[in-house]
Amino acid sequence: xNQVQYxxxxxxxxxxxxxTRSIANEQGHDYIYSPSGLSTIDMMVKEPPGTAHYVIxxxxxxxxxxxxxxxxxxxxxDLPIAAKSGSxxxxxxxxxxxxxNAGWWADGSIDDNSFVQGIQFLIxxxxxxxxx
Numbered sequence: 001x002n003q004v005q006y007x008x009x010x011x012x013x014x015x016x017x018x019x020t021r022s023i024a025n026e027q028g029h030d031y032i033y034s035p036s037g038l039s040t041i042d043m044m045v046k047e048p049p050g051t052a053h054y055v056i057x058x059x060x061x062x063x064x065x066x067x068x069x070x071x072x073x074x075x076x077x078d079l080p081i082a083a084k085s086g087s088x089x090x091x092x093x094x095x096x097x098x099x100x101n102a103g104w105w106a107d108g109s110i111d112d113n114s115f116v117q118g119i120q121f122l123i124x125x126x127x128x129x130x131x132x
Contacts, residue, residue: 002037005059005068010052015076019055021046033064049083098122 009019023043024032032039045052056075060068098118105115122128 002035002061003063004034004037004039004061005031005064006034006039007031007057007059008041008043009055009057010047011055011076013053015053015055031059035063045081047081049081052079052081053077054079 007025008023010021011017011019023041024030026043032041054077056077058073060070060072062068098121101110101115101118104110105112119128123130
């Protein structure tokens with residue numbers, strides 16, 4: 001028997017249930033059903049940048065109208081989620097002193113050289129990246 005009832009879940013860093021997301025629920029079902037045991041799922045990644053914990057949660061082997069009798073099983077897949085291309089990298093925060101320097105430079109309280117030194121620091125530390 002290859003008929004599988006399963007779900008694709010997203011869980012938090014502590015792997016606690018209930019899941020933060022269920023693909024079956026998003027599709028209006030209690031579970032996803034595959035009559036052959038093979039399946040392809042198209043889904044939108046909604047998780048923020050970082051590591052997402054996806055769980056393939058197998059309820060069991062049975063046709064859709066029968067409750068499976070075999071034990072539950074699951075597989076955890078940790079996937080790194082990158083920020084969208086072109087979106088700001090929020091993992092690095094601009095130091096408050098740079099924000100202050102920008103304000104002082106804008107109102108003429110500091111000279112161009114002092115402001116440029118702050119920008120150079122951001123580039124050197126990898127906080128700001130300049131394309132060629």
